[in-house]
Amino acid sequence: MNLRELVNPSVLTQPVYEPGRPIEDVARELGLDPNGIIKLASNENPLGASPKAIEAMKAALEDCELYPDGGCVALRDALAAHHGVDAAQLVVGNGSNELLELLGHVFLRPGDEAVMGAPAFIVYKLVTLLFGATPVEVPLVDHVHDLAAMERAITERTRIVFLACPNNPTGTLNPAEEVRAWIERLPQHVVVVLDEAYAEYLDPVPDWTDLLTGDRAVVVLRTFSKIYGLAGLRVGYALTSLEMASMLQRVRQPFNVNTIGQVGAMAALADEAWVARCREANRAGGEQLMAGLAAAGLEYVPSAANFLLVKVGDGARCYTELQRAGVIVRPLGPYQLPEWVRVTIGTEEQNARLLEALRQTARSS
Ligand SMILES: *Cc1c(COP(=O)(O)O)cnc(C)c1O
Numbered sequence: 001m002n003l004r005e006l007v008n009p010s011v012l013t014q015p016v017y018e019p020g021r022p023i024e025d026v027a028r029e030l031g032l033d034p035n036g037i038i039k040l041a042s043n044e045n046p047l048g049a050s051p052k053a054i055e056a057m058k059a060a061l062e063d064c065e066l067y068p069d070g071g072c073v074a075l076r077d078a079l080a081a082h083h084g085v086d087a088a089q090l091v092v093g094n095g096s097n098e099l100l101e102l103l104g105h106v107f108l109r110p111g112d113e114a115v116m117g118a119p120a121f122i123v124y125k126l127v128t129l130l131f132g133a134t135p136v137e138v139p140l141v142d143h144v145h146d147l148a149a150m151e152r153a154i155t156e157r158t159r160i161v162f163l164a165c166p167n168n169p170t171g172t173l174n175p176a177e178e179v180r181a182w183i184e185r186l187p188q189h190v191v192v193v194l195d196e197a198y199a200e201y202l203d204p205v206p207d208w209t210d211l212l213t214g215d216r217a218v219v220v221l222r223t224f225s226k227i228y229g230l231a232g233l234r235v236g237y238a239l240t241s242l243e244m245a246s247m248l249q250r251v252r253q254p255f256n257v258n259t260i261g262q263v264g265a266m267a268a269l270a271d272e273a274w275v276a277r278c279r280e281a282n283r284a285g286g287e288q289l290m291a292g293l294a295a296a297g298l299e300y301v302p303s304a305a306n307f308l309l310v311k312v313g314d315g316a317r318c319y320t321e322l323q324r325a326g327v328i329v330r331p332l333g334p335y336q337l338p339e340w341v342r343v344t345i346g347t348e349e350q351n352a353r354l355l356e357a358l359r360q361t362a363r364s365s
Contacts, residue, residue, distance in 0.1 A: 010132050017126060021328050032326055039328045040344040040354060043168070043198075043307045045229035046285075047278050047347070050271035053230070053264045060263040068259040075262045078269055079237060085209055089240055091248040092265075094256045096197060096223040096236025100127045103219065105251040107159040107191055108133040115153045115161040117145045119169055119335035121195060124162040133159070143170040143301050143309070147182045154190055161186070164195040165206070169335050169342045171303025176206050183216055191217040191244075197236075198305035200227040200275060201282055212241050219244060224261075226306065227278050228268040233261035282306045285345040292355035296362060307344045310358070315341045318361050325357040 004012060020041030027034035048054075069075075072092040080087040093099040100123050108114065110132035116124040118137035128135040136158070138150045145163060154161065166173040174182075183192050199205050199222060211218045220239040225231035235257055238248060268274070289308060293300045299311040312318040315338050319331035322341075330342040343354060 037326045038350045041328045041330045043344045049229035050268050050274035052271045053267040056267035057260045057264040070254045091238040093236045095234040096221040099238045102248045104131040106247045112159045113157045121168045144172045158190050160191045162193045166198045166304040171305045173304040193219045195221045197223045224265045235261040235265045288351050309340050321361040327357045
């Protein structure tokens with residue numbers, strides 16, 4: 001049997017996602033104490049989830065012999081109230097990454113195109129390739145999405161255009177009014193996916209609800225992985241039109257979101273004080289990091305989110321050296337930014353450690 005002859009050929013060329021390295025993995029390889037390692041590689045919330053969410057999830061463990069609520073009814077009702085939309089406009093996924101894949105199931109076939117920035121969140125490209133469609137990458141200008149060039153890249157074959165607001169890995173944000181005018185200019189045959197994984201870090205948090213019921217196909221993606229601190233539970237959601245939501249519901253697995261995740265997400269959503277505290281800590285931590293980077297003579301890209309791009313010269317080498325100092329960051333080779341690393345804004349103490357480690361590596365290179 002030759003397995004390579006049996007598989008769908010697009011699997012053979014499918015690129016593999018490279019996640020931020022787990023703490024245990026680095027500890028094992030370098031012989032370090034895992035308790036002394038900090039991970040600032042995946043834009044997780046350094047303060048963790050709301051204590052109320054953790055309490056609710058512990059209680060929910062008692063019922064784990066039962067299948068989850070396959071329709072996420074209670075969570076969708078809570079999200080509907082939060083956003084002021086109909087619960088039927090919400091689709092909950094196993095992280096917003098699953099929703100990206102569901103969009104591929106619904107819209108992408110071989111020969112179709114999807115327009116995206118470069119560099120933008122790499123999963124847009126992976127999903128497009130997975131369905132045999134063609135990614136059309138439009139270079140960012142000064143680390144910001146070039147909306148006019150993305151508009152020009154749209155053809156008859158374009159099915160989806162992906163826009164991350166703020167973008168990952170750059171942290172940059174196209175102003176909401178420009179995005180709104182751009183969406184209204186786009187041809188009606190393209191689905192606009194606004195990926196707002198970091199929206200809750202913005203002040204004010206953008207509101208696109210009026211666009212969801214208009215004459216453009218718009219899907220807004222949100223997640224519980226970032227400010228809500230539940231990355232390990234895998235819960236994200238789409239806000240969209242009734243019709244689009246019904247299409248996405250058709251292609252998901254019946255029990256795609258686990259019980260603990262649903263319960264945790266509901267409690268996290270309700271704990272607005274915790275969210276506000278995390279947003280404020282992130283703002284202060286961003287200022288601390290930016291001031292420290294400036295003092296160290298390191299260039300960075302000002303960010304609207306909970307991470308920063310830092311220009312270090314040789315990103316791969318800096319990543320390796322920081323790891324030896326017990327600090328895991330993200331190298332950006334896969335994003336064609338070899339001179340940069342991406343660092344998550346941590347607690348005050350974590351930021352201080354990162355800055356010190358960066359100063360050491362800058363000195364030794
Ligand atoms: C982190 C992130 C997500 C979140 O993915 P989940 O599957 O919800 O954890 C989505 N989009 C972008 C741009 C991100 O940076």
